Amino acid sequence: MTELLARTVSVAKQGNILVATVDNPPVNALSHSVRSGLIAAVKALESDAEAHAMVIVCDGRTFIAGADIHEFKKPMVAPLLGEVIDTLDAATKPIVAAIHGTALGGGLEVALACSYRIALEGSKVGLPEVKLGILPGSGGTVRLPRLAGVEQALAMISEGGQISARDAQEKGIVDEVVSGDLKEAAIAFTGKVIADGARLRRTSDLPVPAFDAAVLEMSRAALAKKYKGFKAPLVAVDLIKMVTETPVAEAIALEYKTCKELLVSPQSKALRHIFAAEREALKIDGVDAGVKPRDVKKVAIVGPGTMGRGIASCFLNIGIPVTLIGLTDEGLASAVRAIGKIYEGSVKRGSLSSEEMERRMALLTPTTSYDGIADVDLVIEAVTEDMAVKKDVFAKLDAVLRNDAIVATNTSFLDIEELAGSSRNPARVAGMHFFNPANVMKLLENVRAASTAADVLATTTALGKRLGKVPVMVGRSEGFVANRMLSKRTREAQFLLEDGATPLQVDRVLTAFGFPIGPFALADLAGMDIMAAARAARVARMSLREQQCNIVDRLVAAGRLGQKSGAGYYVYDENRKASHDPAVDELLEAHRKERGFTARTISDEEILERCLFAMVNEAAKILDEGAAARPSDIDVIWTNGFGFPTYLGGPMFYADQVGLPKVKAALDKYAGLVGDQYFKPAALIERLVAEGKGFYG
Structure with missing residues (x-):
């Protein structure tokens, strides 16, 4: 075994049981070395006459969490995952998968190819490939229905959600849920398997349980409505139908063929782009990855209006106490009632218990005074969009806060530099621009000023993740990125009404x-x-x-x-x-x-190009100014903030797919039609077209 394989998959013997340990940080992805190592481990099991069974367990924080997405961009090197799965399935001795953390995608497919599966309490399993525009390609759609039934398997495959270990046990996916030391529990479980005769249990040998055929068409209709425009969820229905009618070997081959076709589709490329872009957005330009965020244990929010209420509930949701500051007791009482109604709706839907609602509401302290917030770690002002009003709030905060408390503004349009300059400590000032409704919308535009401290920027990003948001760091710009681009689409929509x-x-x-x-x-x-x-x-x-x-x-x-x-x-x-x-x-x-306008016939093409390319042109200016660090950050902002379809990858990715020369030609055309001041191509677009490049090279 090579040094690399020895480092990612090691095999040790405990009595008559082999233990294959995967150690491929950070998430034990199924990279080439892991795939090769698993095959080598099975060969070691088969060649050792004293070994009666094997356990597959993983070091670190999770079981195999899926494929190595970095390998998608280049030709795959054998052995492919399908060969690993076939090797596991063909083993003549039982193999037990010991799951902790998450077993996702190819990781769950590995587990499904084993004879038995045990899971640590709190772990989760799932087949999330559909979120990348693809579907399982190594037997997941063939084996899962045989264990969980068609309806449950289709729901997991077509929507890509994760289920708990307990739920997986109820569905027949997991044999046993354990607590304590997973490796010890797995060895004990495997010992019982051996004592019972070391019986093989190949999932591929099981029949598909009986099901109501109407489930497939009902699911198709529901998915078409819920995932309008997405291709893979509907292909999942076709794939499951095929699995129920086709012998296993043929079904596995057809599944793999479908996965390969989806992998090269425009939708999958776009969805994989967004997947990577959201992770890239967590890297703050100019801030070392080693900078540690500050600990935020208590916050204050100034402004009990619509935004303040929504922001407050975000913090209450994760157990952080909130002091809500308002001008009047009446306004605060109204805000408390509104926050309560948010939770009451969750209780009625069954997604929140009454006890949890009470616990969250108990963390909320409404007040008209600034005197009680000397110990908070963060204050977010969410008052009216008026510079003078916000500066007055900043002055009051300066008088009571300790010097290391972070002050964040939720402004949508105002100058972050002017606001920071009004503070006695500009280094602690940043923007945290939530979107309405703040308790629902995923996007969080974090805004940096020139003097904002690096650990303050790291804190707003880390806090965004804790809140369940998708945080993106942006710079000084009127409207920042999201609203600045939106204003151009709004302008063109209004102008189009004038034009007819x-x-x-x-x-x-x-x-x-x-x-x-x-x-x-x-x-x-x-x-x-x-x-x-x-x-x-x-x-x-x-x-x-x-x-x-x-x-x-x-x-x-x-x-x-x-x-x-x-x-x-x-x-x-x-x-x-x-x-x-x-x-x-x-x-x-x-x-x-x-x-003085005369209505004319406006084509659908003109509407689409004017609305979209006005945004793309503005985004190019934003990039040139440095208000956004990367074109991918803009794609993340628009897919998470304003519903730009993720299967098109965001406005910048979409522009590259259209081709920047075509975008520039359209901008030139509309500059003549609408006006140069509205559609003159941005300097960055001019340069990229001249160089034969796109936003992504």
Whole structure:
């Protein structure tokens, strides 16, 4: 055995049992050395007459957590995982998989090919390949239904979720759940197997349990609705159907063929890109990986409005006490009730116990005074978007906080440098920009100022992960990354109405592209008064055409505030179902007449290109300015913040797939049609096209 193989898979003998230990940090991925080592371990078992069985166990924090994703980008080197699985399946002596942490993807397929599986209490198993646009390719779809049944297996494979060891035992996937020392428990379990005759139990020999064929079509319909636009979940239904009708060897071959086809599909490339990008986003540009985040045990939040309430619940969810500071007792009481309602909804859905709700609410302390927060580790201000108001809050915080407490602002648009400069200790100031509703949305835009300390940046990133968010570090920029790009899409959507498009057409084009909701339906949902207030806050910095494109103000003046008033861009029935309203056509025509526009026929292609490429162009400027460290960070922001379809990889990845020369040609075209100030290609796009490159090289 080579030195590399000896380091990743070692074999030791305990009595008549071989113990194969996988040690491939950090997650024991199925890299080439692990695959080769497992085959060598089985050969050692077969060649040792005194060895009656073998245990496969892993060092570190987890069992085999799946394939080595880095190998996806280059030709795989034999032995492939399928050969490992075949070797395990063909073994003439029983093999026991001892699971701790997570057994995911290929890791679970390895376990399924063993005769027996035991799992440590608290461990989880799953086949998450669908989240990367692929499906199991080494027998997972063939073996899992034979143990768990078709319906349970299909749910796990088509949605990629993880289940607990106890749940896996109930489903027949795991034979025994143990506590304490896993290796000792596995050896004891294997000893009993040997004492009982060392009986082999090949999953591949089991029949598929009887099932209702209607389950497949019901699942197909549900998946098509839940995962609109995604290919792999529906292919999973076809694959499971095939497995139920096909001999094992043939089914395994067809499964592998399907997996290979999906692996080279555009969707899988995009989803794997996002998977890697989210991990890359955790690396803070200019901050050494060894910088340790500060410990955050207690926080204060200033501002009990919608955002403050949502942010507070995020911290309460992970057991961190929150002091919520407001101006009035009435406002605080309203905030406490609203937070309670968030949890009451979870209790009604069965996702939260009443006891846990009470525990979380007990961590909340509402107050109108700043005096009791001298011991907090972090304060997040979430007051109104007014620089003077925020500076006043910062001054009050400076008077009471200890010097090493972090002060974070939730501002969406205001200058982080000016805010930091107003603090007596600018090094402790950063941005933590949550998205509404803060307790639901995954994206967290962390914002760095020039003087923000490295460990403060590390803390906001680590804290974002603790909160269950997807944190991305961005720099100084009006609107930062997400809202700055969104403002360009919003501008073009409004301009398109002036040019002759309808709200319904724009929304239809963008939802057909893959966004969960169109910009005008979204505005109606948020409330036109909210949209008008946001516009008013920025109108002085807008171009003349943007200032005069006051369609939102006209809707508000007409009392059309969106869903809350029963009418906005659309009219709503008692169930809030939207439909076209001729009154909006009249309002738009009056606006065009006043502004001197003549409505023309707008193609779907023009709508899509103007809305998307305006965003891509702005993103290129953001990258050039250094407000985002990497194009992949922008993709993470847009897939997690505004519903850009993950199966298209985010706006920057998508632009590269379209081709930057085509993007530039479209920008040039619309610069002539709409105006140079709106569509002149960014300098970065000009340079990349000239060099024959894309955002990703």
